[in-house]
Amino acid sequence: MKISKFQTTRNVGREMVEKAGVDVDLLITKLKRAAAAEFTTYYYYTILRMHCSGLEGEGIKEVVEDARLEDRLHFETLVPRIYELGGELYRDLKELHDDAACAAAYLPSDPSDLTEILKVLLEAERCAVRVYTEICDMTFGKDHRTYDISLAILHEEIEHEAWFQEILEGRPSGHFRRRKPGEGPYTQKFRHIE
């Protein structure tokens, strides 16, 4: 059988998920919005990180960097799954920004206020935890691959939330440092090329 350049054969990976009862188009929408949130968060965290300066801020900067780089890796981890399921990324970056699952993590009106910066960071991580919990709920026992990816990201997002909460609220800290910035220990197995 000859297959033309743009013709595709069956997508059994998608069929299995559909047969399990998942609305795959809705799932793709949620994955795209999650990926958009990771991409925009990476951008906004770059700005927030710049403003973590001074005696207190420099200590926070490294933590923001760990979260920032891992959020970009989450974007990279999600994108192949979107295409596997038959979806595609936004062709317009503005559309990506406006469709993100979470609100933009804007720099606070007083950029020298580290507490306000930490609140923005914490809220962004909390939104991400909600995003992946919802995707895990939707795919559990039905779409094993998306579930596995989302669960791995969820692990890292929950750790990010804990880091910022520990700094902001001074609660007992279980913050285990990454071996290197952007390590992404739970999502690492989905990235074959570093």
Next chain:
Amino acid sequence: MCPWFIVAKVSEIKPNSMKEFEVVGCRILLVNALGKLYAIEASCPHRGYALKFGSLSGKVLRCGFHYAEFDVEDGRVLREPVDGKGTRGLKSYPVKVESENILVLLEEQK
């Protein structure tokens, strides 16, 4: 035929909490706000995210994604989502308690 559906037991919805249920294909969020029960649609009308992940403060329900706020009593929008796109209010459904059961009228909206 009476379109009231048993959704949950009263004991399942603790004060100042909320829980999502599916009834005949409809996803309903039951809310116990200040000791009174309310039934509203389970997804935020802004972007369709689950409201069960939001937070409840008195009768104000805040979506956990773009932070729209709604009055659970009548579903009206108290605060627009932060992305500036605006949203409609929540659908809300009549609720009654019989014995230990919470019943929701799905056919008509308040």
